[in-house]
Amino acid sequence: LAHGYDTGKLAAIMRDFGTEWDVERVDPGSAWIAVPLLAGVMPRVIAASDLDALRRRLSNGAAG
Numbered sequence: 001l002a003h004g005y006d007t008g009k010l011a012a013i014m015r016d017f018g019t020e021w022d023v024e025r026v027d028p029g030s031a032w033i034a035v036p037l038l039a040g041v042m043p044r045v046i047a048a049s050d051l052d053a054l055r056r057r058l059s060n061g062a063a064g
Contacts, residue, residue, distance in 0.1 A: 004029060009051040017058050021046075034058055 005025070013023055021034040032054045034046040048054035 005051060009055070013051060013055055013058065016055075021058060023054070 010023070017023065017034070020037055022037055023032065023034045025032050031047050031049055032051060034054060034057075036044065046054065046057045048057050
């Protein structure tokens with residue numbers, strides 16, 4: 001948690017969603033965002049206040 005977030009949780013999200021989503025933190029201590037990497041996909045941004053919420057939203061959004 002020296003980075004202000006759980007690097008293991010981020011690594012797991014990148015492992016599960018990193019081929020389809022670019023995941024970044026907007027500002028340190030701020031929201032996390034995910035933007036689709038695939039060409040031709042309707043642009044959308046998924047935002048969450050923490051990595052657990054981001055994972056839930058990616059799981060729901062990735063299916064749709």
